[in-house]
Amino acid sequence: MEVTVAKTAGFCFGVKRAIEMVEKELSDNDKKTPIYTYGPIIHNEIVTHELEERGVNIMAEDEEPSSYPVGTVIIRSHGVSRKVEESIRAAGHNVIDATCPFVKKIHKIVEEFDEKDYRIIITGDKDHPEVKGIMGWIKSGKCDCILNYEDFEKLALNKDEKVCLVSQTTFNHQKFQDLVENIIKNGYNVSAKNTICLATEERQKEARELGSRVDAMIVIGGRSSSNSRKLFEICAAVCSDTYFIQSMNDLNVSSLSSVNHVGITAGASTPTNIIEEVQKNVRNEL
Numbered sequence: 001m002e003v004t005v006a007k008t009a010g011f012c013f014g015v016k017r018a019i020e021m022v023e024k025e026l027s028d029n030d031k032k033t034p035i036y037t038y039g040p041i042i043h044n045e046i047v048t049h050e051l052e053e054r055g056v057n058i059m060a061e062d063e064e065p066s067s068y069p070v071g072t073v074i075i076r077s078h079g080v081s082r083k084v085e086e087s088i089r090a091a092g093h094n095v096i097d098a099t100c101p102f103v104k105k106i107h108k109i110v111e112e113f114d115e116k117d118y119r120i121i122i123t124g125d126k127d128h129p130e131v132k133g134i135m136g137w138i139k140s141g142k143c144d145c146i147l148n149y150e151d152f153e154k155l156a157l158n159k160d161e162k163v164c165l166v167s168q169t170t171f172n173h174q175k176f177q178d179l180v181e182n183i184i185k186n187g188y189n190v191s192a193k194n195t196i197c198l199a200t201e202e203r204q205k206e207a208r209e210l211g212s213r214v215d216a217m218i219v220i221g222g223r224s225s226s227n228s229r230k231l232f233e234i235c236a237a238v239c240s241d242t243y244f245i246q247s248m249n250d251l252n253v254s255s256l257s258s259v260n261h262v263g264i265t266a267g268a269s270t271p272t273n274i275i276e277e278v279q280k281n282v283r284n285e286l
């Protein structure tokens, strides 16, 4: 009986860094001022609930920061718009910026190109907090969000217009390359910046590969985590015996009793201790 845990399972660099910043604030904060994260720090109810019990509350994104008692606000790895950051500071809160450096880099690019009068185009999901945050660093508001070349054509841009193209960090690498090729081929004046972070792609690639060579696959992730659900879909497509669990409590280990090889992967918001607990229990039971 074999159990294999994917090397890429669990926190990515940016999420790990954000959680460490929360932990540091918890240990440094002896003044007993409130600590907030702006929205849930990660999409994992177990983690956010545990943090809440230790005194880290969630500041709701649809409420004014000024409606909360003054404290320290930790901005999560997705980042926020300039306006949101300013409104938190204006309300008197201390800000700890845990925006992933890869996302921060995009804020800098769009700000710089906006100042040079470029139209900014972002490839990605316009409703995702990361994309909303990026849009919020474009002062002129000359900005569009697209998914493919068809969307780009609908913008009916003048071919001389200066365009800066960036991407949501989790956008598909191949789709971005195809889009850039198409835009250049059609004679547009585009400065394309590949701002995709490969952490997600590598995790998905490894999940697919692992899922295709095991008898059963366990995907650990928060119910509201879209990257974990995506991992489940990828694994379920190559391994019919795939389970999506939030923690060990959701897994009936006896259902794995007749398999020879179990694979385990986890979304970017799954802490190491939960992965280890599942791994240990599966090993012990089988």
Ligand code: F3S
Binding pocket: 012, 013, 014, 015, 077, 078, 100, 101, 102, 103, 169, 197, 198, 199, 200, 268
């Ligand atoms: Fe950062 Fe990439 Fe994670 S952009 S938050 S390291 S998925």
